[in-house]
Amino acid sequence: MAKSQVTLEGSEAGFATTRLDALLNWARKYSLFQYPFVTACCGMEFMSVAGPRFDLSRFGAEAPRFSPRQADLLWVVGTISQRQAPALRRIYEQMMEPKYVLAFGTCASCGGFYDNYTTVPGIDKVIPCDVYVPGCPPRPEGALDGLLLLQDKIQRGDRKPGIVKPREDPLKDLVTLRKKEATP
Amino acid sequence: MSQLALDRLKATFGDAILETHSDFGDETAVVRPESWLAICRFLRQDPALQFDMMSDLCGVDYPDRVPRMEVVAHLYSLSRRHRIRVKTRIGDAELGTCELDSVTSVWRTADWLERETYDMSGVLFRGHPDLRRILMYPEFVGHPLRKDYPAQKAQPLLEYRTEEEAGLTLEKQAPFGPDEGMSFGRRTFTRSEEN
Numbered sequence: 001m002a003k004s005q006v007t008l009e010g011s012e013a014g015f016a017t018t019r020l021d022a023l024l025n026w027a028r029k030y031s032l033f034q035y036p037f038v039t040a041c042c043g044m045e046f047m048s049v050a051g052p053r054f055d056l057s058r059f060g061a062e063a064p065r066f067s068p069r070q071a072d073l074l075w076v077v078g079t080i081s082q083r084q085a086p087a088l089r090r091i092y093e094q095m096m097e098p099k100y101v102l103a104f105g106t107c108a109s110c111g112g113f114y115d116n117y118t119t120v121p122g123i124d125k126v127i128p129c130d131v132y133v134p135g136c137p138p139r140p141e142g143a144l145d146g147l148l149l150l151q152d153k154i155q156r157g158d159r160k161p162g163i164v165k166p167r168e169d170p171l172k173d174l175v176t177l178r179k180k181e182a183t184p
Numbered sequence: 185m186s187q188l189a190l191d192r193l194k195a196t197f198g199d200a201i202l203e204t205h206s207d208f209g210d211e212t213a214v215v216r217p218e219s220w221l222a223i224c225r226f227l228r229q230d231p232a233l234q235f236d237m238m239s240d241l242c243g244v245d246y247p248d249r250v251p252r253m254e255v256v257a258h259l260y261s262l263s264r265r266h267r268i269r270v271k272t273r274i275g276d277a278e279l280g281t282c283e284l285d286s287v288t289s290v291w292r293t294a295d296w297l298e299r300e301t302y303d304m305s306g307v308l309f310r311g312h313p314d315l316r317r318i319l320m321y322p323e324f325v326g327h328p329l330r331k332d333y334p335a336q337k338a339q340p341l342l343e344y345r346t347e348e349e350a351g352l353t354l355e356k357q358a359p360f361g362p363d364e365g366m367s368f369g370r371r372t373f374t375r376s377e378e379n
């Protein structure tokens with residue numbers, strides 16, 4: 001019999017041993033039911049993430065549940081106004097444990113450029129947040145990075161908020177451009 | 185563009201029309217607040233004008249002018265295909281009184297637009313059937329588009345989580361600062377820093 005490709009600890013002896021919580025976390029991270037709380041322009045990018053090109057289902061997170069009671073992962077996509085904050089917190093409270101929150105875009109993460117009376121400066125002011133994805137809007141790759149980061153955190157049982165880093169630092173180019181301008 | 189509407193207004197209302205201009209083809213008339221309702225009704229009903237659609241209504245605050253608040257209405261005629269902008273100026277320097285006749289009886293659209301103007305700029309419309317806030321929540325105090333409303337002042341409906349509760353700094357700049365390994369972040373530049 002050909003040797004199995006999957007090697008778990010101890011599988012050479014015909015047994016697989018793992019800790020129950022590690023197994024549970026492994027199951028959890030690949031079966032995230034999502035609740036998309038989509039309020040603004042970032043929603044367009046979210047649709048593209050969920051659509052066939054970027055295809056969220058590759059990561060086992062494609063099933064949307066429009067009842068928070070059936071969802072594990074709350075995607076907060078877009079600007080949250082002060083008026084919406086109670087609704088958002090209520091949705092969060094209705095979700096079953098274990099529950100995860102992903103802030104999609106700069107508005108959800110820190111209020112973005114809405115530095116005024118209308119907008120909650122980041123959803124972490126009203127609900128806990130696991131992963132922040134910066135960008136206005138973030139590219140779908142960024143959102144997928146966020147999802148992978150979340151899966152990683154779930155596997156490790158780590159609830160410390162994480163931030164998706166940009167693949168390139170946008171300021172680097174900006175600085176060199178300015179420098180070029182200064183020295184003709 | 186036709187001067188027609190402005191000429192008709194001036195012929196009919198005379199003194200109540202304070203200024204007019206038609207720069208860039210935008211006919212504009214500034215009118216006395218006392219005649220606001222009568223003029224609006226005339227604009228809608230006059231057979232030659234027929235401004236049957238109110239596109240927009242808003243308030244503009246000029247803090248160092250008396251009267252301080254300007255109410256601007258943009259009208260369009262679907263049948264005649266022409267536009268006019270009508271303005272009026274109300275309110276004292278402190279905006280203690282800031283009232284204007286409601287034109288809900290002329291255009292139904294004015295109902296929500298006047299509620300918005302009331303909500304944002306605090307213009308009280310006399311005779312409005314249901315003058316409540318429309319964009320902000322009822323608990324909100326003040327009128328955010330007045331120039332004396334502090335630009336950074338928020339009135340959260342929910343109390344924000346405390347930093348202990350969250351276990352992280354909830355400073356507004358976080359989490360996109362240099363601490364997170366990013367060279368960019370939100371921060372306020374002062375003029376001198378920029379240069």
Ligand code: SF4
Nearest residue numbers: 041042105106107136
């Ligand atoms: S981050 Fe940008 S794209 Fe996303 S909701 Fe805010 S303004 Fe819109």
